[in-house]
Amino acid sequence: MAAPPAGLLSINTATTRGRWGLAEAIEGCARHGIRGISPWRDLLHAMGVANAARAIRARGLTVTGLCRGGMFSARNARARKANIADNLRAIDEAHALEAQCLVLVVGGLAEGSKDIAGARAQVRDGIAAILPHAKAAGIPLAIEPLHPMYAADRACVNTLAQALDLCDALDRGRTGALGVAVDAYHVWWDPQLEAQIRRAGKRRLLAYHICDWLVPTTDLLLDRGMMGDGVIDLKRIRGWMMRAGYRGFHEVEIFSAKNWWQRDPDEVLAICKARYRRVT
């Protein structure tokens, strides 16, 4: 399979976390000829939204997604309302950055709760509550199914099928306002993956994230691998994405406390570029 287009590589700022603020990440991407960036909101707030938007525009970068909205499930109505308000702000920030989507990590069980069906209902209601504002702002919402090992504490949407069921329920007309972020790390194991990517189709495929699953994995959160260092068949998954009509960026998002976060980010970006061309 041919290498993916160099111009479609994007770097999620989680990949250089602890080393680079957003301003440095913007300069770093530009320096390495990387055309896409996906900022996390803590870094965005630290830099200032207007400043960030200006720098990103000056460098001609595409914001392939803003990380993140979501976290809808909560113990009480007041907390849920505060979450909604924060999501509306995230949509405005994504708009200021001309982001291609707002990524939704939907939240896990509410504190002290064992009611995952209830959490899932809260997520559905939360997305429904912010969807009109997202539509008005022209910011597509990308539901990111997270690996089932995060079902309790990060996201109770755990398969692409489940995310697409939500899309069908809340956006029957496939308007483009609601879709999914497919992160290979979260979904590579799913026996339904190919079929569900096909089901999503071009209109629902809003983002594609890559990294690798290491064997062994020593930490549930912070031990993701560089593409090529693990067991995910990234070329195969890219093929499915392409056949379904996806033409967007390929965003590298690596949480790696003991390895990649310890390295010089310029080295990390150079390796991302090389691996992107060679193994994805």
Add this chain to the structure above:
Amino acid sequence: MAAPPAGLLSINTATTRGRWGLAEAIEGCARHGIRGISPWRDLLHAMGVANAARAIRARGLTVTGLCRGGMFSARNARARKANIADNLRAIDEAHALEAQCLVLVVGGLAEGSKDIAGARAQVRDGIAAILPHAKAAGIPLAIEPLHPMYAADRACVNTLAQALDLCDALDRGRTGALGVAVDAYHVWWDPQLEAQIRRAGKRRLLAYHICDWLVPTTDLLLDRGMMGDGVIDLKRIRGWMMRAGYRGFHEVEIFSAKNWWQRDPDEVLAICKARYRRVT
């Protein structure tokens, strides 16, 4: 919901690993009035199959499953053949123990492989290869879907739906020779869980394993929780099992290097009994 029948508690020897051999586990269960036991094969071999069968019979215990067969995926035909031979021995051992089933942990990716579809095909072929011997021995094979976080290195069957698709493919007639082991730890997150338990029905539901999912979970393999210490709604899942016709044992299987394996097994069994009655 009423407490489950005291007589249906079973202890998997993984719960007292490192502390008790099989002989001690048999005596321990008897001492605590626990009527079911599920041995791992390494402990069984250490005690000797005939000795174990005699002791288990003398104590009137039910072997709710033998752990484990499976591990079908491998790099080459020779290794796969050796795996099959080992599974045939496991079936004979299960027969000697009058076990209710042989639990199959099917294996992950072959070493160096990224081909999960290929591994899944090897698993299907492996089960097909041993099914006749299992039928002849009267030992039902229980495919255990493992949590997706084990897809690479332990089992590439990761949902109940996928396990039941295998059952349908290899045992169309629902003869009782092939079914599933439902372990709450592995499947609690699955949005399809209730529907798939219903689909399995009495004929396919061969075993039910319980423990709990801790938040946070600090190790992918060895940080399972005691029932009630985590977020799994065990009463709800038991209700689904019962409604689907399951009337078998409830087997406690806890891998816990830093907590439960450090304690006196008599204390662990007493707590298992209490929690079983109260929270499952």
